[in-house]
Amino acid sequence: AEQPAAISRLLKDRLGKHGVELDELSMSNDDLAAIDRVYMVACGTSYHVSLIARELVQDWAKIPVFCEYASELNYKEPLVTDHTLCVIITQSGETADTLTAARRMKALGCKVFAITNVLGSSAARESDGTMYIQAGPEVCVASTKAYTAQMVASALLALRLALANGSMDEDEVRGHFASLEQVPGLMEEVIRRRWQDKQAARVFRNAKSALFLGRGVNSTTAYEGALKLKEISYLHAEAYPAGEMKHGPIALLEPGFPVVAIVPADHVHDKTVSNIEESIARGATVVAVATDGDERVAKLCENVLWIPPCPEEWIVPLVAVVHLQLLARYVARARGCDVDKPRNLAKSVTVE
Structure with a gap:
């Protein structure tokens, strides 16, 4: 029942004169435009968010996306370039496998961006930028409102990347944002x-x-x-x-x-x-x-x-x-x- 309010909070003040405002990325427009691949790293429910994020980033920003379970990525050799963005998705910001993967990707030269719910969490401290989904404390063990809020955060990221590299213009971005604004009412x-x-x-x-x-x-x-x-x-x-x-x-x-x-x-x-x-x-x-x-x-x-x-x-x-x-x-x-x-x-x- 808290999901509509969580999403309204997340969307507040996100639409600015440059389309979607995502200051947390702490990357210049040129750096964002240069991103040539994205790794989405997560576990459990957050991994399902990454699968949807992959569709949006590939459809809108035309950037190839690799979704990896953190526990699997830690024992693989990722294909990292000088312009790879690693996005970690973790509700708590303390998921051990996800943090290990983030450190590894950072050591390989990736910019690491976290989508998380907990202020001051390890994921937030160790990433180059953090987007807080502001869903509020989630008491039950099975993630519900964090899942949908992480999905909205992923959509905002996809829109920001698409605008930066010219795959979308501001009017298209505003159109998709208007659709997001309808979500709380639909829920x-x-x-x-x-x-x-x-x-x-x-x-x-x-x-x-x-x-x-x-x-x-x-x-x-x-x-x-x-x-x-x-x-x-x-x-x-x-x-x-x-x-x-x-x-x-x-x-x-x-x-x-x-x-x-x-x-x-x-x-x-x-x-x-x-x-x-x-x-x-x-x-x-x-x-x-x-x-x-x-x-x-x-x-x-x-x-x-x-x-x-x-x-x-x-x-x-x-x-x-x-x-x-x-x-x-x-x-x-x-x-x-x-x-x-x-x-x-x-x-x-x-x-x-």
Whole structure:
């Protein structure tokens, strides 16, 4: 419920005479324009943020992006140039693997930029620049508002890079920023619809596993939805880009098996609907996340988590994920789990 306010805070005073104001980067316009590749380094939920950030930076700024789990990067040889930017994403700013990776990238000559929630954290102290997502303290172990705030911060970074290297003009940047400004209101609408998540939670009552599917940026929404379900309800779930379903996961499907499909009104909508049809044909019970007024999905699925129309396709992950966070919460409560303090998990992973 705190997510809309967190995002409003993050966007405040960000639009200035030079488009998006990102003073925290502490790099000149020429240096930003010269960036030829970006490494996004993170763990867990923050890694899912990096996957969306990759799409935005590549689409808008035309810069190739490498997403790496910090724990993996620490044992690899990254391909660093004189103009490589390393972006570390960490809610706590104390994630051991991420900090180790940041130090290593810095030693290789990268500028390191941190997106974090905690003032004065190790990530903030050790980076060349830090963007605080200002989400406020996140009490529960499973990250929710930090996830969406980090995504908004990543979008601002992508816009700043695109403006610096000329891939976008100021009018385009302002257009995308205006879309971001609609996010708090869209999220509030989803939160008002949480009865839909409570209703859909019944699908998981006797489940042993679940499959999450999405395409494009919403394959990441599927990953995050599955992670939330695993973290707080202890129900096994896996996520795939929907087109990969036929390459193995379809073997899981049997009568009553829950499939969560993210199928907004986007350019791949019809492809994802065909995945829903394939799932239903094999007896699966599909919970769809769909855009208001989608009659095809309404006819196919008894359980639909409706989202209001979004101004641009890349806004959908910010809005749709709120439904999946709420769904995981209701499933966890139905299974008698502690939503705020899941077993075996720590809020901040400070060991490697």
